[in-house]
Amino acid sequence: MGRATIIFSAVFLAIGGFLFGYDSGIIASTIALPTFLDYFGHLSGNTTGGIISAFQGGAILGTIINMFAADWLGRRRTIFAGSAVSCLGASLQAGAVSIPMMIVGRFVGGVAVGILTSTIPMYAGELSEAHWGFLVAQWLGFGCSFVSSSFSWRFPLAFQNVPSLILLVGSFFLNESPRWLMEKDKHEEARAVLHRLRSGLDQDLIELELQAIRDAIVADRALGDISWKSILTRPTWRKRLLLGCGIQAFGPLSGINVINYFGPRIYGILGISAQTSLMIIGINGALSIVYCTIGLWLLEKAGRIKPLIVSAVGLAAALLVNAVQGQYFNADNANQLRSMVAMNFVFSLFYTPLGIISWVYPAEIFPVEFRALGNAITTFTNWTVNLIFAQFTPGALTAIEFKYFYVFFVFNIIALLCYIFFYPETKGRTLEQMDELFGDHVVNDPTVKKNVIAEEVE
Numbered sequence: 001m002g003r004a005t006i007i008f009s010a011v012f013l014a015i016g017g018f019l020f021g022y023d024s025g026i027i028a029s030t031i032a033l034p035t036f037l038d039y040f041g042h043l044s045g046n047t048t049g050g051i052i053s054a055f056q057g058g059a060i061l062g063t064i065i066n067m068f069a070a071d072w073l074g075r076r077r078t079i080f081a082g083s084a085v086s087c088l089g090a091s092l093q094a095g096a097v098s099i100p101m102m103i104v105g106r107f108v109g110g111v112a113v114g115i116l117t118s119t120i121p122m123y124a125g126e127l128s129e130a131h132w133g134f135l136v137a138q139w140l141g142f143g144c145s146f147v148s149s150s151f152s153w154r155f156p157l158a159f160q161n162v163p164s165l166i167l168l169v170g171s172f173f174l175n176e177s178p179r180w181l182m183e184k185d186k187h188e189e190a191r192a193v194l195h196r197l198r199s200g201l202d203q204d205l206i207e208l209e210l211q212a213i214r215d216a217i218v219a220d221r222a223l224g225d226i227s228w229k230s231i232l233t234r235p236t237w238r239k240r241l242l243l244g245c246g247i248q249a250f251g252p253l254s255g256i257n258v259i260n261y262f263g264p265r266i267y268g269i270l271g272i273s274a275q276t277s278l279m280i281i282g283i284n285g286a287l288s289i290v291y292c293t294i295g296l297w298l299l300e301k302a303g304r305i306k307p308l309i310v311s312a313v314g315l316a317a318a319l320l321v322n323a324v325q326g327q328y329f330n331a332d333n334a335n336q337l338r339s340m341v342a343m344n345f346v347f348s349l350f351y352t353p354l355g356i357i358s359w360v361y362p363a364e365i366f367p368v369e370f371r372a373l374g375n376a377i378t379t380f381t382n383w384t385v386n387l388i389f390a391q392f393t394p395g396a397l398t399a400i401e402f403k404y405f406y407v408f409f410v411f412n413i414i415a416l417l418c419y420i421f422f423y424p425e426t427k428g429r430t431l432e433q434m435d436e437l438f439g440d441h442v443v444n445d446p447t448v449k450k451n452v453i454a455e456e457v458e
Helices: 002-030 034-040 043-075 075-094 099-117 120-124 129-143 153-156 161-173 178-183 187-197 201-222 228-233 235-253 256-261 261-271 274-302 303-326 332-366 368-422 431-437 446-457
Strands: none
Touching: 002 075, 002 153, 002 161, 002 201, 002 256, 002 261, 002 274, 002 368, 034 153, 043 075, 043 099, 043 153, 043 368, 043 446, 075 099, 075 153, 075 187, 129 161, 161 235, 178 187, 178 201, 178 261, 187 201, 187 228, 228 368, 235 256, 235 332, 235 368, 235 446, 256 332, 261 332, 261 368, 303 332, 303 368, 332 368
């Protein structure tokens, strides 16, 4: 029963990853549709950037809301609130009659995703990768490109309501986080939830895990009230925050969202039609499901840091190849065209470890007392970087085309050096054991002690 509850929660929360991927991916295919352009007219680079960056701007507001509300509301009610806001944003987009209304809808949808992406990783311990949502968004956009009415862009935008409504209704059936309940001194509720989640295990082990959570919270509280100042002035906590913000920033700094959000425009530079580019992006999204499956398996086998190093090297190499080829692009050379398209597939492959770990790592490293605030700040970093590049990327692609990729090549090299020299491995450690890893006060974890004794007896 306990394992079934955990599996249900994990599968259900994966819908949050689907929503994030779908909401992010659908706009790229939507604004490339001829029917969309017929309805709203030609979109300038600034207008395109505004539609896309409104989503990131809303997500920034969503993470700010989480900084102040997540600990008060709890994980489950925060997911409910984010889902409700998402339904409102999707409805505004699907019913848009003007560009300002579309931008407002994208902004509201972004608020929802900002709330959810800074809550679900913290609640689940790990975030389902968003590739499924991105895949559905691209193939739905491709399929609707064959429809000649406004339905072709209204339906994909309205479809955002489906995962939002599932999250909204399903949040009533989720268990609240036992760590949050313990932090709020609701000890009996925390015990009941943990026993449901661990049903079938030895009762003493469950109580030992509960005690480990309690000890970690007591030790953190002994340090006094947690504030922004205490997070920034305490060296070990500041280090965790910088590492979390860094890895969240390296996600968009890899160049992934430039390729995802502006894929049709990038392929347009190569002379590929909008409809064909949507098909290419859809195929890439389908392959990403395979990449993600392998990446999740690799995450538990190879840890966090080694895959990040390989990811940075592969991303930098793929971008460098296309940047160089772009400078010497010959539209009549079919082999070069195929090579440049293939490099985007290679880029997607190597992004997989970073795409997973950039959400897992911050959720693992923060102590209980400021886990909600820490996750909100790191997610805020991600969306802020996204906003910056979403706004000026259309102009950059127009002005310098593939030379723009050199920027992200440099960022990936910087990320590579940071992974090697600054990021500690977190594989196999409980949330309570992170204090020891980062040099904080050490909480004796009785669960670990009992496991060690059992292994020695065997």
